Amino acid sequence: MSSTTWTERVRARIEHTVPPGEALPDHQPAYVSSWIYVFGVLTLAAFVVIVVTGCVLSLGGVDWWHTSTTGHFVNSLHLWSVELFFFFMVIHLWGKFWMAAWRGGRALTWVTGVVAFLASIATAFTGYLIQTNFDSQWISTQAKDGLNSVGIGAYFNVLNAAQMVLFHVVLLPIAVGLIAVVHVILVRRNGVVPPIDAQEPAA
Amino acid sequence: MVSLVSAEGGAGAYLDWGVVHISIANLLIILLMIVVFFAALLIPFPKPPSEPATDTPRGAEAPDRAGVDR
Numbered sequence: 001m002s003s004t005t006w007t008e009r010v011r012a013r014i015e016h017t018v019p020p021g022e023a024l025p026d027h028q029p030a031y032v033s034s035w036i037y038v039f040g041v042l043t044l045a046a047f048v049v050i051v052v053t054g055c056v057l058s059l060g061g062v063d064w065w066h067t068s069t070t071g072h073f074v075n076s077l078h079l080w081s082v083e084l085f086f087f088f089m090v091i092h093l094w095g096k097f098w099m100a101a102w103r104g105g106r107a108l109t110w111v112t113g114v115v116a117f118l119a120s121i122a123t124a125f126t127g128y129l130i131q132t133n134f135d136s137q138w139i140s141t142q143a144k145d146g147l148n149s150v151g152i153g154a155y156f157n158v159l160n161a162a163q164m165v166l167f168h169v170v171l172l173p174i175a176v177g178l179i180a181v182v183h184v185i186l187v188r189r190n191g192v193v194p195p196i197d198a199q200e201p202a203a
Numbered sequence: 204m205v206s207l208v209s210a211e212g213g214a215g216a217y218l219d220w221g222v223v224h225i226s227i228a229n230l231l232i233i234l235l236m237i238v239v240f241f242a243a244l245l246i247p248f249p250k251p252p253s254e255p256a257t258d259t260p261r262g263a264e265a266p267d268r269a270g271v272d273r
Binding site: 033034035036038039087090091094095 | 232236239240242243244246248250
């Protein structure tokens with residue numbers, strides 16, 4: 001029987017997005033028993049810490065993270081979770097590149113990973129711009145010249161701290177989060193890519 | 204010609220090699236990432252206690268989802 005209401009159609013769509021049992025599986029193919037397969041989830045874990053510490057920083061505000069010892073601590077947690085995020089993400093990227101992870105109908109998984117990487121760089125860049133210190137002044141003036149030289153400086157102003165704050169705490173994190181969700185759904189939908197010489201399990 | 208230069212004001216040491224200009228800190232992090240990458244490939248992943256150790260080559264198991272517990 002075909003779905004007649006929009007709720008039925010949405011429910012059917014959700015149920016068919018990922019095969020039954022594959023959304024949060026408790027078993028994986030044997031070839032997943034390798035450390036190189038853990039860097040994707042390490043990246044996600046670092047992302048969670050980034051979001052949580054970012055929310056705490058936004059509650060405290062600039063004064064707090066510059067003058068309070070607790071604010072400094074949370075600021076450092078935010079910075080170092082970003083360092084780990086990129087550390088894990090790049091190793092994840094290397095692993096998937098040398099594994100040719102776009103094989104087996106996984107091209108969109110690869111592309112969403114690339115887009116997530118680029119959006120993450122933009123998010124980290126706007127984070128540098130809103131440190132509210134001399135470092136952020138230097139980076140923003142240099143970036144302004146660079147962005148103008150490639151012709152995209154008319155669309156946003158990296159010297160506008162208020163605009164960059166909103167880019168950093170709203171627009172870009174939402175973009176990274178949504179792309180990451182799509183990326184993970186695609187991984188769960190298609191399964192993790194096998195090593196080149198391995199046989200892929202039957203779906 | 205590779206040269207090591209120190210920035211004014213204690214902003215760190217930099218390596219200059221032609222068009223390449225990189226801080227020692229960033230270079231060390233990149234080297235650490237390469238080390239971690241190869242370590243992840245070479246260090247065996249611990250097997251769950253319930254699973255008997257086998258010498259079966261990776262990927263040679265039966266093509267089903269009955270692999271390792273995660």
